[in-house]
Amino acid sequence: MNKFTLFLALFFINHQLFAEDLLGFSIDNSDFQKQLEADYDKYVNSEEMDDWLRYLSREPHHVGSLAGKKNAEYISNLLKSWGYEVEISEYHVLIPTPRIRELRMIAPSLYEATLDEDSLPEDPSTLIRENLLPPYNAFSTDGKVEGELVFVNYGMPQDYEVLERYGIDVEGKIAIAKYGRSWRGIKPKLAGEKGAIGTIIYSDPADDGFGVGDVYPKGPFKNESGVQRGSVMDMPTYPGDVLTPGIGATKSAKRLSFNEAITITKIPVLPISYRDALPLLSAMEGPVVPPEWRGDLPITYHLGPGPAKVKLNVEFNWETTVAYNVIATLKGSKFPDEWIIRGNHHDGWNHGAADPISGMVALLSEAKAIAQLAKMGHKPARTIIYAAWDAEEVGLIGSTEWVEDHANELRKHAVAYLNTDGNSRGFVNIGGSHILERFFNQIIEQVNDPILGISLKQRKQAFLRINSDSEQQQDDAENRNDIRINPLGSGSDYTPFLQHLGIASANIAFGGEGSGGSYHTLYDTYEHFTKWRDPGLIYGVSLAQVAGRATLRLANAERLPFEFGGFADNIQLYVDQLEDLANSMRENTIIQNARINDGTYKAALDPNKNVMPPKIKNNVPYFNFSPLRNAVTKLVNSANDFKALTKVNQEVNQEVNNLLYTIERLMTRNEGLPGREWYKHYIYAPGYYTGYGVKTIPAVREAIEQREFDQVENQINLSAEVVEKIAARIDAIIIAAN
């Protein structure tokens, strides 16, 4: 290399690599990769997707159904035909299907809930009801109970604080809760903890019905008969087969007894439509609900208890059922032991056109295109594994069992897991490990919105600028170069990869403009999807473009495209949030306790109403956050040092790559989070009392939120250790790379 080319090379290192080159690729290989991606795009085909969508959502195909098994085979055959090595991996899992579902109001008037959804001539798919799972909540316990109703709003912890101020509790009562605000399983879990004997969950039209927009079939929203099915398994404790936590549910696996399965609800639960909720809620008395609790039914909402009294009776067939995961492998040409895993579930609650088939067809299109490229000589350098999971809906069961079953191999070989699920029209949403933040930002800078022709990133930033009501997000959208990818809680199949094993993961979807209340109802059909959610599957193509690029780049990058600047910045933000949380809780507690003690509440409350001041809360001590702060400082410094490693080494350094892709493992602790050993990730977890909603640095955050203040500093120390390990690993990578 002469001086001039050295100058040029340095120039490119400093100015070009970041501006133009693909993360993890040398300049030459970047160009090659870009050409590959341009070819890839040509193979992605919405018409094919549409055919698959129509076929795979032709009839109900839940786990255990004949159509489900057929779909697995169909997917398997497709993948095989494209050249993948395919295996259908079977697990023997406990799946409840309903035998008895009865809900009857017995006072002050009689009403027998229909518990059924209307077939609509406008949507022929809804006439296909053979094999249809009726509305129920999977992993509700069996039970026959009778009691007065108490309206618990969304059934969240803060809702019970409000009820307490009205002197109302659910002890011995049946809680009726609105869907929304939390993962549904939280509602019976918390109601049960508070002494309720049963839970009814319904979709209020204010959240998911005529209040939001025209209802199906006139519009996309939930009509009066629609019921959201869904699992109420205690997934924040552990997901997957309830009898085999931590291990694969193979035929011979050692199983818990039914009674040891703590993730089954303690009390019976049943979901209903707002048509069935109306007579029950109308019959309630007691105090009128606080204004922010109101729904959109044409009644005055009351808290109860009673006089509405109901009998709830649910009983299930608890059957060991085979879940069929389709696992398709394309061996890497250079690094076959480094695996990029790319999954989407295939089981649906019913026809499941949006959820999950709209994501599945993008995955299939991607798999086909990549196979095509391979056939043309561009075989990926790393191994790609396409997975079509079964039994996701009932509790991430297919993926969890496979992950548990293959834990050791995965810990060793898995570079990343990329997930998709239902897709829709609108803006790109990426959640995932923040070591992938820059990586995904680069991708969405390079893929354009299919309608507006500007980059996905520009669209998303515009959206955040105009529509976000978070100051942080607004500020980020103006001033931060990269869009923050969302930390992942739970809700789809990335959970076992990310939170159980510490495999860098991401979840990709479009949404925000395709609307509807078809989720988990009879109306999640091909007709609904193609009319309301993604007509022409044009965002299905976008999804394949984004996910396909992510897969291909992870598979082909010389240096794995992980980056730590964004990660460090997000961790710093989380630590700021934790301190802010403690500070604001401390201040609010002091003020509120003072106002209780000095009679301010009493003076402000209506003496003619039976509303009490809040209860005195334990004061929030000051916590020593310095271990976390010091760890974050190290992390920021290490991340900065890593940024200086701009040049991709043409001699691929396998040690660097190995250190890179196993870094996410360091975010786990084998002991797991307090009270839920299965969840081992110390940076991201689904909230114990929110379910899907993420808690970052969860052990600390939940100790504060749940006012277990004596746990906080210990958890700060443990979390700081995790962060320190990451910083040290980054330093080791830098050394290994030089």
Added chain:
Amino acid sequence: MNKFTLFLALFFINHQLFAEDLLGFSIDNSDFQKQLEADYDKYVNSEEMDDWLRYLSREPHHVGSLAGKKNAEYISNLLKSWGYEVEISEYHVLIPTPRIRELRMIAPSLYEATLDEDSLPEDPSTLIRENLLPPYNAFSTDGKVEGELVFVNYGMPQDYEVLERYGIDVEGKIAIAKYGRSWRGIKPKLAGEKGAIGTIIYSDPADDGFGVGDVYPKGPFKNESGVQRGSVMDMPTYPGDVLTPGIGATKSAKRLSFNEAITITKIPVLPISYRDALPLLSAMEGPVVPPEWRGDLPITYHLGPGPAKVKLNVEFNWETTVAYNVIATLKGSKFPDEWIIRGNHHDGWNHGAADPISGMVALLSEAKAIAQLAKMGHKPARTIIYAAWDAEEVGLIGSTEWVEDHANELRKHAVAYLNTDGNSRGFVNIGGSHILERFFNQIIEQVNDPILGISLKQRKQAFLRINSDSEQQQDDAENRNDIRINPLGSGSDYTPFLQHLGIASANIAFGGEGSGGSYHTLYDTYEHFTKWRDPGLIYGVSLAQVAGRATLRLANAERLPFEFGGFADNIQLYVDQLEDLANSMRENTIIQNARINDGTYKAALDPNKNVMPPKIKNNVPYFNFSPLRNAVTKLVNSANDFKALTKVNQEVNQEVNNLLYTIERLMTRNEGLPGREWYKHYIYAPGYYTGYGVKTIPAVREAIEQREFDQVENQINLSAEVVEKIAARIDAIIIAAN
């Protein structure tokens, strides 16, 4: 006086006078006054109030009704019997009553609006319908129109900005608006300005119906048939008789022709119930309304236009009607030429138990008790005039005509005007001239809540601490000694006194815990009031205690109890708000225009929906606020100097008192506010586009809000002159007092 007593006297001046003594009273006279007030309280009697309430609300008693005239005579006779010199002062005013009210949907389906309220066996008063004014909006113009409906939310300026983004206008259409958020007259005024040919106003159950609480008769809220009547006269231009602006509507007064009466609406208006609104709104199509526009009817709300098409036909009897004001005088024993005027209207839309009789009976009780004290030798030092106004509901007509008719005497003699109107249970609300802020704070420190036994001020502060969502109010409730009294906009009879003549005024009411949607409906009955709003009239007694103290203290104080510290502090706050308003509008305009120009809006909007970016707005220049700032500095200094005038001079200084009570006159400018000469007060005015809602330093504030930026500095200068005059007057008072 020896040295020790001098020390004591000084001690009391410094430490006691402010802590204990009544504002404007020497120590001796304070004690006397307190005793007088203790005696006064003994004469205030809820049983008597209850009798009067029952009688005065026995049947509909609007202006022009026989019962209205009878009520005036009854009130007059009572006052006479207690020793007042009573006159019934008559004005000949134009009052429209409905002849034709028709609303018919003619497409896409047929519906004939009932336009009627249901009589309820549970409330015998609602069976008394003779003489009942059916639901209508007084001072709607006559008109027969036919057009498609457009849903305009609350019909406020910002609502039309939203419609514009959907490409929807009301040109040639009929606007259907929800009651609330603004004074009702704004809705047709603005709709008319935008080209609508008619306006329908309805009460949405989300604001005033089952959404809020149980409906009448089960609960207090508006049932499906209830309709809020009310005036839609353009009161922000001028209130009172539409034909005699600025002058008393005596029999011989020179009148405008009907066509010159600009305060009559330009387009026909009709109020309807939510029962009648439901079929109309259900039949509308077009875009679904934005989420914050939704109401609580069990439908998806659409913006239109159409296809719902209605015929609206309203015609009125435009008759010259006699309004009977009852004016009762008790001559002052020492300063008969200084008048304390105390008023409440007596006309109701229907039975009018809450509005206005609940306030009227407190006034009567007060008048009786004060007369009793006078008989016992404690005649007030100043003249007290009790007024029972007629024709308030249709447009503050009785009071306005009397004020206009007596303008010269009032300018000379009126010390203050104290208003009450409907009363309810709960917290004390005082609005008024801020030179009365300290005065009223002292009173509410000394009157206790009838249930909790703590002072009204403590209760109110507790309420603001716990319930206010304004940071300013929260902060004030923690840190400011005095509760800020609210600046007055409009909505009751203080308007002509305060805003036309510059007479220091206040409006006193309790509320916040008595609930209901009976306002201006058939259901504003004795039964409703005594069950839901103030059972036992215990807050009626509190109202008499507060208003009676205010009347007695103003009547007896040696030095008139005006104070300027609170006034200066509030003016300073208003100027801060004006600067903040200009700054935030400037910033928002820059950001929004930039986002329009750089395509951010376009990128964020759903390309499948026809929603456009906002329109470019004119940039907000920087304004020279220094004249106002300098004037406020002078005001603050003068107010501080005035505070040093602690000692009440035993030799009453009439010059000081005269300078004091005419100080509010200096807040007016004879030219009036821009575009509405009748409103002369330069500190307080009802908003031109809010109606009841106050605008402080209105000429400046509205020039900014309405983006008439070339007017702002001129109005700053004029407003500054007003503030300077007040400061100079305070200085003159200090000189006169020394």
